[in-house]
Amino acid sequence: MPSSWRDIRVVFLLQVAIVCLVVVLCMLGIEIVNGEPVQPVTVAAIGLSLVAIVAVTWLTYRTTRRVLAPMEWLLQEVSRWDPQRPDMRALAPERIPESVQGDTRKMADALHGLGQRMEAYIAREHDFTRDASHELRTPLTVIRVAADLIAHDPGLSDRSRRSLARIRGANAEMESLMDALLLLARDEDVAQETEDFAVRDVVEQEIERVRPLLEAKGLALDWQADADPQLHAPPRVLGVMLGSLLNNAVRFTDEGRIGVRLSADRVEVVDTGIGMDAAALARAFEPFYRANLEHPPGSGLGLSIAHRLGQRCRWPLQLASTPGEGTHAAILFGTGISRD
Template identity: 70%
Template sequence: MFLLQLAIVSLVVVVVMLWLSAANPGLAFGTVTVVAILLALGSIVAVSWMTYRATRRLLAPVDWLLREVARWDPQRPDTRALSPDRMPGEIQGDTRKVAIALHDLGERVDSFIARERDFTRDASHELRTPLTVIRMASDLISHDEGLSDRSRRSLTRIQDANEAMESIMDALLLLARDQEVALEQEDFAVRDVVDAEVERIRPLLEGRDVQLDVEIKAEPELHAPPRVLGVILRNLLGNAARFTDVGHIKIRLLADRIEVKDTGIGMDAATLARAFEPFYRIDATATGAGLGLSIAQRLGDRCGWPLQLASRPGQGTQATIMFGTSIATD
């Protein structure tokens, strides 16, 4: 466009110089040149100004759209200004189509998030009732003196599974809440959670050549939801037990982290990069839906506990829960 304008201006200057020379044979060449230069400069300024105004008019709708999008909160974009009934009348053409498409996309995303949040919340609440019934009934049965040892062991497993389900419900409710909603936190000893989850995982290792070791280097306390930490640690220990046939699983509790290290099958770099993806399974033949690590990572992010993985094929995996700033202080 600029080159076309320059060519037009140059042509005008040449024509004017030829006309002046033909109309005034006695006119000095210098005067003709000065007049031509002034005319050229004036033409350039006029054409540039008209081009600028025309460009401003053409780009004004795009500028408006960019300003509206720049105001969006990445966590919760407000697309109401892009609704067809609220857009300025001068927003037409392709820009209007893009704005309407963005508005529709935002509406669909909001609807999807709302449905997911409502489903998680409602399902969690509805499941609490039967879980409460199971817990109360199992507690009553546990007082029966006539239970055999085998029945009492089965009852203990039922109680442990019920408690685990209640913890998962708490974790799902936490994920369903908005980031702005404060967590229900309390001070608790991390060792209590570690001991409980270690005892819960021991039955999975019975009859297998896998040694379970616990090393306590410190006894930190956290100000956070205690059941959520249990869910995260349970997922890590479950994976370690599932993918370790021979060797050991070691849990180390330090002042600022929990480490779970195994001598299982391990993961290569490509698998490790996808380990936190929902529904991704390292071994397609293994049981489980492939959601454990994904949920654990989301819970860790929600509570400020970054989850780290390090692994090598054939050498095992180490998972680390970093406590961050949630360590309780006096």
Template identity: 50%
Template sequence: MPHGLPRKIRIAFILQMVMASLAIVVAFYVVAILFKYSFIQNTLQEEAQHYWQLYDASPAQPPPNTYNLRGYLVEAGYSSLSLPPDLRELRPGFHDLEQQGQLVWVDRRQAGTLYLVFLRSQATRMALWFAVLPAMLTLLAIYGATWLTYRSSQRLVSPVAWLARQVGRWDPRRPDVTELAPELLPADVQGEARQLAQALHGLGERVQAHIARERNFTRHASHELRTPLTVIRMASDVMLAGDELPPRVARGLQRIQRAGRDMEAVVDAFLILAREPDVAPQSEWFQVCEVVHQEADNARLLLGDKPVVVEVDCLQQPMLYAPPRVLHVVLGNLLRNACHYTDRGRVRVTVDETQVVVSDTGIGMTPEILASAFEPFFRGVPERPHGTGLGLAIVRRLCERFGWRVELESVQDAGTTASIHFAPVRGDTQQVPGAVPPA
């Protein structure tokens, strides 16, 4: 986990130490400079004032001459040639003679001029003891406190990091929650981390149970739903084989067969949607126009006596690699909608190399209705009794499942156009469910 919580905490502590170190180094550097130029200057001023007090009491008082401080006095009316050459031209005030390694305070009074010289080496040594050494000790104290805080934080975060690693190894489709069982949790996983682990363990078990139920339902539903449909189809085939069936009965049996085939297609489509996306459905190459003609025949029967004509225009003869019943469901829903909402005129299905277009001259849709047309249970014209509002939602889900793109265009009182764009095969021989072969 390259960007996990422990790494972020480690980076935060490192940045904290670096920033604190820089701040302390800069602060003590400033302190060292101030020590040299402010503390030493004040010290020399006080030494000069103290000397003049002693001089007023006794003019024979010699200038200061110690290990750190040297003093020179030029009394009024006397030449400054007795001074070292570097001090002769100095005016009253503080001077930093860097080349000579001296800090000089010149104090002029009526009795004469006093020169106090402090060696820079002594000032540097004192700054080391009073500024740099405390800075080093402070830095060491900060490093030690930061390290202890980091180790404590690492111990607090380690259960969460362990839990994140366990969850990160889960397969979303088959989460293995064994390691999060309460009896298998490490001893350091306590408090909120233990509660979270137990909650995830319970959630994972529920997900596993849900996946198992879904798989069992898909497996059993595939068998249980197909069995009665097969019986209905076979029974209708036997009845249609008779020689003396009245035309009305024959038409009814044919409608039963078509409804049974439609129901089988819907069951197959629902089972495909219920499976995992990475489970490839059973696909085959088939002629798109054959499916279009079959669904157009069903739509003509649905129209009854309506003054509406269903036309099929196959500009090309494309092949499609997919479950044929899926395209039956998609086209069947689009054609049923077109027939339900077209009171007169025509419904046309146009097929070319990569798409199927269903257009009608029906009542059309407003922009507001068109924006919600694919939502489940949405019905643009509730007063019309046809449908439950699931047809277009199923169409979109099936198209997304096979990489198709479905589009709707509509003008109110002028009609609606629905387009299904198929995905091309990637490569020369690769068979991708839902794709058409390359041109």
């Protein structure tokens, strides 16, 4: 018997006991006040009253149970759902018992309609992820292969080679960003494509990507590797996260230096830029948020994407900043899906 029915039954039994006790005490009290012994008629009246009370209470209990039975059925069906993949077939109109009518049936129909819309939405998301993964990779692969072929042309001028290097770098960054966004679009329980890689290789690759930006602004670079950790994780994700931190550091630093330090359980980026106050720091991971509109424009998505990637891969992203002094960012991969 469901717990709700047990509670209802206990309440009705308590009511019966209380009413019966009141009736008995009242009738006995009347006899005692009148100074007369308890007559058989009084006992019979008490018995009939008690029987009537019990009968009425039992009928009330049965009626209440019959009224609440449809809602109890709906609650049982919903309680059996898997939160990740609820089975809406149990609430299909043809599977709802005839006894379920009125507001309960309307609620069941509404839940069934909501479930169908959710399933259609999830199906569209899966189709988009699959199609985007194929359709976006193809042109990027063509660009990369063509750029690699052009790079072997000995007749290229230095200016053309610099332009080609920017094209190859932008294409690599787009491939990494696409992989990261597709990872975020997938359900968390979907198996991820992972591989072993050296963190130092990723860090050095991202440093080389931003080195022209550092040189253009006259910023010094402090690169220190205290360890050489290995990770087993989705490819390019760490590059996207670190690239976002480096891009922000260069964008908001007009003079001074950028520091990058690799440890056994983290990689840190420190700059001497404009920094952020407490209000801006609290909103740093919000999509499209930009604390300072006077510096070179950006989409406002870099830190948001990096933060969500860190949550998905269990690599917490930490920020500390002081206005006018700079920002200290760290990616902690020691507690994530990693191994040294």
